[in-house]
Amino acid sequence: MTLRLNSYDEWSPLREVILGSATNYISHERELSWDLFFHDHITRFYYPRVSTPDSSTRSVxxxxxxQRYIEELVEDLDxxxxxxxxxxxxxxxxxxxxxxxxxxxxxxWSAAVVPPLNVRDNTxxxxxxxxETPPMIRSRYFETQFLTPIFADYFRRGARWTVMPRPLMTDASFDPSYANSSQGGPTEPVKYPTPSPYDVGFEMMIDGAQCLRLGEDLIVNVSTENHKLGCDWLENHLAGRFRIHRVHRLSDSHIDSMVLALRPGTLLVRSPAVADYLPEALRKWDLIVPPPPKSNNFPTYDTDDLVLTSPFIDLNVLSVSPDxxxxxxxxxxxxxxxxxHGxxxxxxxxxxxxxxxxxFHCFTLDTVREGGPENYLS
Known part of the structure; x- marks a missing residue:
């Protein structure tokens, strides 16, 4: 039986979770929103880019x-x-x-559809x-609708259910400043968005995976104007219930392969430098910095396989309890x-x-944990 929705942090004993699906995952659709989202990784780990310096001719x-990768992913999810x-x-x-x-x-615009695999992202x-947060990739625009029966069940049991404003997502909606200023491999700046009659300027776009939940406190990574607008909305909506702490450009977007809270007082981080970005109260927590991943931890891929993440992706662990x-x-x-570390x-x-x-953290959305709105930062 489904319990009432209750999830305030990343470590309290886990009772219910949503786990994503990879069924009928066919391809990645390379277009402006996708390239901007994965910019840090595809510029380092993949060449060539499919887009051109003049984005008026940017192709999709x-x-x-x-198919073997998809079948093995389905097996691993099961x-x-x-x-x-x-x-x-x-x-x-x-x-x-x-x-x-x-x-x-x-x-x-039009876009292909991908299955609801990384369910952490858009909720x-x-x-x-x-x-439900405003998506940053066009092909994932309606992804949360795959979760509608689950959300409706929690709603019937008393959960609040909110959808943040949905962006129009024309080319001009995206702030390219992070991509244009970040260090990477062979890439071109994104300067000339294709005009659209629906242009409204930068819009709010932010993912749930940009947020670290610590009881009544929320750490939010902000790297673009799109993120800032989304964080502004969260501050207004959550006022009086949660405190928002902004960190700036800790990563391009998601932070759960940079820092995760494993229990009160303990963070798993990619490097000690992560602490420099965090609120002062979090800098007092113990930092677990694991050894760098080894190359033989990963499968060997062909040159035409598109690699989307850094080798640090496995820091993306899932806590089932504080230990x-x-x-x-x-x-x-x-x-x-x-x-x-026990x-x-x-x-x-x-x-x-x-x-x-x-x-594992990306693939899951924890809906019921035993913890409450504690103050872990005072």
Missing amino acids: EQAPIK GMAKALESLGVAVHRPLELDTSTAEISTLA LVLGDEII TVLVNDACPELMNCLER FTVVPVRHRHRRIFGGG
Whole structure:
């Protein structure tokens, strides 16, 4: 039976979770919104870019994903579901993408559809409220609709259910300043958006995975004007219930492969330098900095395979309780490091995280944890 929605932090005992689906994942659609979102990674790990310096001629291309990778991801997700269930966690799965749903269209653009795999991204659960966040990738515009039956069930049980304003997402909606100023590989600046009759300037776009939940405090990564507008909305909407703390350009967008809270007083971070970006109260917490990942932790891919994440993706772990963590079984260095710090590690297979752009935290949306709106920063 589904419990009432209740999730305030990243570590309290987990009771219910939504786990994403990879069914009918076919390809990545390369266009402006996708290239901007994955800019830091595709400029370092993939060449060539498909776009040109004059974005009026910017093309849309499909980057096919090999069927073997998709089948193995589906297997790994099923294995993750079994691991969670063995720990007493109820696992909910979204609707699957039907093969007949090939494209979505709005006033301003059309895009292919991808399945609801990284369900953390487009939803923020804060206490008893579901907040659907405004997407940053066009192909994911309606992704939360795959979760509608689950959200409706929580709503019937008393949850609040809010949808943030949806962006028009013309080319002019995107702030390219981070992509244009960041260090990377072979890429071109994004300076000339294709005009549209629906241009309204920069719009709010922000993902739930840009937020670190700490009881009544929320750490939000802001790297673009789009993020700033989304954070402004969250501050207004949550006033009196949660405190917002902005960190600036900790990453391009998501922060859950940069920093995760494993329990009160303990952070898992990519490097000690992460602390410099955090609020002063968080700098007093213990930092676990695991050894750098080794190349043999990852599959070997062909030159035409599009790699979406850095090798640090496996820091994207999922806490089941303050002392139990799900970790990719391909990462013995990370597992040993966490065990030395007193955690029980549950190894789970996840092979193609760099192809699909997500780890265990990305693939899940925790809806019921035992914790409450505590103050962990005073």
